[in-house]
Amino acid sequence: MELKGKRVLAIGERDGVNGAAIEACVKSAGAEVLYVETQCFV
């Protein structure tokens, strides 16, 4: 997927990939991150 120029809502998961990690990845691919959150489901 081409992320450059896209706007992203990053919802991470504690036991998987957290929000901050998603943010770092998509930013490095040129996306603009509008919202970041990490959820915990237990």
Add this chain to the structure above:
Amino acid sequence: MGFPVITSVANVLAHVPGLVRYGSKPLRDLAQEPARMDDIARHLRSYEDAVAYGPNQAFLGNIEPETLRTVPRPWFNAPDRGAPSEGAFGDLIGEAELLGLLKLCDRARLVQMDEATLAAAAKGLVGRRMAAAAEMEALKPAAADAIRRAVESGEAIPLWHGDRVVGSMARGHEADEALTANVLLENLAGKATGVLALRRLLAQVDGRLGPDDIEFVVAGSEEAVGDRYQRGGGNIGKAIAEDAGLRRATGFDVKAFCASTLYAVFNAAALIQAGTFSRVAVVAGGSLAKLGMKYRAHVAKQMPILEDVLAGVAVLLERDGGDGPRVRLDTLGLHTIASGSSQQAIVQELVMGPLAKAGCTLTEVDRYATEMHNPEVTEPAGSGDVPLGNYRLIGALGALKGHIPRTGVDAFIAAHGLPGYAPTQGHIASAVCYLAHAARAMRAGTMRRALFMAKGSLFLGRMTEMSDGVSFLVEA
């Protein structure tokens, strides 16, 4: 002096289908769509089904968690009808008993209960030696119509047993959001299950120790007791100690999300190691907010709502506890601010940290207790098998470090991991629920060493984006 000894551990459960509606998720949904209560009611389990449920039997210590590997899934379709509600580590009490405990623990006189429920509670709790007949007889039943009037006034919420309203929980203030009836019910449920666990702990050491022999109590629950000027002000530890009869003790709380109770254990051990006290109890009551957390998925998949139990744990640590299992305070694994929040970073700190301090390899630890959530609860909602995910990460990191071969992760999990069996009561599921099993095995000479690790989702409180965690080794 060696490290402090874990001399007794209690694990208790309370089956509370009538309180599922007050769990955070059901409560929010029912406010929007009251008709959902029909779905919830149709999928609630009977007490007999909760007792016969394998994971609950594992929690109570009547079977080892590993035994669940031999039971076909879904476990709720493989009940053991001969299983007792009395457990090796504590009992699974019924809803009337829990409601009676709420009344017993209600120092603020906000709970009303009908006579029949109090009588059933007394019969059960006295029979289990969890309450004295005199203290149950001293509880005054609600006057005729008082429960209905309290609920209709809007100042109280109803307490259900089956399809009947049998009691009520009143608010503590007319305008304080920290003292609403729902908040107070959550706090009182945590207190009552903590009292149940601590009373069970006392029953286990009866004859050797009495309530006056315990000097300090550290609570590691997840509720937030307080009023509008100090939400979460706390010290439910002292409140639990009072109603468990520990007249010479005082205490405090440790708060760190799901890692709270494990933090409490190492704090208690450190207080003993420092020479401050010779006996400290750790206690944690159940989380009402987490009842029915995944009920929508359970209803959608036509299965019982499995998040229908409150859990409680109590642990006694002593300076002169003989040859029992010891908390290796020299192996603490701590997630520091510099550690980073990736799962790899957390496991590096919490597993490899203690192993390095103890000079052990991965396979020299008999069992790893992580977040022991029952996968049957979490998988239908898409949250996966939490303990298995932890074990894969531990195994992978062990392979990277050369402790096991790269092809040896599954074998490592089979030999050193456990199936999840704990209800989704975060701070109790997070490793501490395995202390009783490990202590029993170490006393029996079948286990030498276990690692306990818990993680805390600090970011949920919006004060930081960090995670957290704590771990340590327990050794025979």
